[in-house]
Amino acid sequence: MKSGSNLEKVLESGHFAVTAEVGPPKGASAKVVQRKGELLKTYCDAMNVTDNQTAIVRMSSCSGCILLREIGIDPVMQIVVRDRNRIAIQSDILGAVALGIRNILCLSGDHQRFGNHPTTKGVYDIDSIQLVQTLKKMRDEKKFICGEDISGEVPLYIGAVETPFADPIEYRVKRLAKKVKAGADFIQTQAVFDVAKFIKWMEIVRDEGLDKQVHILAGVIPIKSVGMARYMKDNVSGISVPDEIVTRMEEAKVAKDEGVKIALEIIEQLKEMNSIHGIHIMAVAWEDIVPVIVERAGLLPRPVL
């Protein structure tokens, strides 16, 4: 075991993993995180806490992870390279590990111009691939970037993300290969709606032999409304929403029910793909739907390892 985290145990023992996402509050209330944690606790193997997602200031990912850990949840701490330089990142990793956090997900982060402090200075000292490399070095060589020794172990399970359908398509799998080479243990993909297209992408991933070197968790976003379907289709880069899904949402009597049905159909197809080792459910502001989806997808009970 590299880290001994629950997520690592689930994936390494060959189970189909389920992870969910917790957006921390725009405030200092521990209860908000705890409530989401309690709600989803028995329905997933690990929970991601986002790191100032869309560049909007929220409670820190590390703090959210600690709150989750206190109620028995295996947290995944997200780190974006937008807000911290290599000194702060390595320091935060040491602190996170000391507090029992084992899973780290490395991301570039949405550009600061999107957020609620658009006039700030982005850091971008290192990129997300170099962050993966850094964590591997800290864990395997017990060394900082500069080469100096770290005292003691740094047990980590290292994650990265990939957006299969973003441009330039022909380079995406190569970039995924770089993340794997850098040391990623697991990959979370951007949300999958066009399963046929995703299967084709995974064929290239398999041709490169990457599915044997890394655990790939496919992203799932339950669609709450037709407006959300249209928004993602038109505005979110790297998400490919087929017209058929938009039409189904338009024609549905109860949009939310149709959204759940679509998510379940997608999960069913993902489960059949041998090279997909789990799903990561991103129910943005709709966390209470996750138990319903996990249960109806036949993914209960979650393994106790």
Next chain:
Amino acid sequence: MIVGEQKPFEEIWEMIKSFRKVLVFGCNTCVAICHAGGGKEAEILASLIRMKAIQEGIGMEVKHAAIERHCEPEFFDPMMEDIKTNDVVLSTACGVGVNFLAERIGDIPVFPGINTQFFGAVPKAGIFVELCAGCGNCILHLTGGICPIARCAKSLMNGPCGGTNKGKCEISQDVDCGWYLIVERMKKLGALEKLYEIQPLRNWSTATYGGPRRVVLEHIKDIEGQ
């Protein structure tokens, strides 16, 4: 070239309104090409200030002048005595020129008339684009001559982030994704496999983050010294 844009007039007026003898001082090199601070722009700006002063009922003497370069002393040294007869210099040179003049002019303030922006090119008349960040550690041979530091909004070194959308950057549909351009260019050069290698962490100390930079050419310095 260095690209700049003239500051809003109200901001300029706030800077200078309490002074009585004002020199608007243009630079006829980079900032003249981008129509921000050459002799012509200095003259127009001086006229605007004169009119504003009349409107406000303030007795203000406003002169204008321009020299070829504000970044080398020999260009303004001959007129330094004239410059010093003013209460304030409103420089429309780039920030380099403002700094350089301020160091030499004694106790007369030098204010910026333009916002200095970037090193850029002029792909079409009236359009100026940033192409180099002056980071002091060039890797353009690895990226098809397209700079990821200057042209990727996140200065990523290992390929495009997930925010690239139909060749555009996530920050704006008006901004090309630098990494999209790099990948396309490397494909054309038959060198895409160069982008499969992981690029190591950058040494940013060669950029402005390492403190103010200077270049000293010993052989030239010695000759001049003699």
